[in-house]
Amino acid sequence: MQVQIFLRGAEILQISSRFTIAVHILECIRYFEGEASITSEFLSGSIGVNAVIIRRIISQLKSAGLVKVGRGRIGVLSARNLDDVTLYDVYSAVEAVSSGGLFHFHPNPNPKCPVGKNIHALLDDTLRKIQRSFEDRMRSVTLKDLQSVTVDITE
Amino acid sequence: MQVQIFLRGAEILQISSRFTIAVHILECIRYFEGEASITSEFLSGSIGVNAVIIRRIISQLKSAGLVKVGRGRIGVLSARNLDDVTLYDVYSAVEAVSSGGLFHFHPNPNPKCPVGKNIHALLDDTLRKIQRSFEDRMRSVTLKDLQSVTVDITE
């Protein structure tokens, strides 16, 4: 049996670390804004990730309207009240999930097979709903909520 | 801003297609069992994916107790009533999510930074609950449910 043996490595499918990095960035802004100039280099130090990566993610957060960036020696600033930003706001800012969905469908089911012909009809709607539910759950948590250790997400 | 320009390609993070392939395999068994010898070659034809990939996934489904495989000219058979198999059963059979979670955390937050020090305390519990909720949603759908076009997953 030994399934693990021929599965090379972890085989983990995950939401990219861009998401937790983005939350980390926003939390740094919440903590340091007004106190320090929050540059990509500064953030790189707290997050432990290359400054260019940070800048890319900041660009995405900026496109999503969450932060604004001054050139020169300003650093990153909040563009709205970050208390109200939800995890979904962050997630959708940094993951291009829109274009494909959370699930990856095998691309060539055989239309000549009675099962292959119907597999999309069978699954698409349900998978879409599951994804939607996942996103709604992320919408229900704001950055402010994270501060209270026991967030009430019904488990 | 043209975020897309410097994001190479799709940047999509997805549940591997092993999941939909596995559902496809099980649906083929539900449809063809008793009618035809369901070999990896046969499935490869319906699914449009290499037969070796199919065999690996079948091995995982077998480990999970969903199917059994005869050697020789038998092919794949159901090992239990597939009507009752949930999407989570399939998902957990083919994704090694257990070892890392759905979310990928950046591995080196700086413990000397007041934010970096607390980022795990801030996020871990909430992310775990979101993942749990995602999995529960998959648990609520069986293969039989898929047959009725309008599955009642509260949206």
Add this chain to the structure above:
DNA sequence: GATAATGTAACACAAAATATTACAGGAGGA
């Protein structure tokens, strides 16, 4: 005007997913 930071290209590298080839070994049928 000097300095420091961003925006982003270009490229390198690592990790994961999938494809392909190959073949040993078991089961069933002739």
Add this chain to the structure above:
DNA sequence: TCCTCCTGTAATATTTTGTGTTACATTATC
């Protein structure tokens, strides 16, 4: 029994995605 078909799985290649690194033009503040 022997042949054939199919599985199990190794080895390897290819593709895709994510991340790291270097570089530099641009722009805002000091």
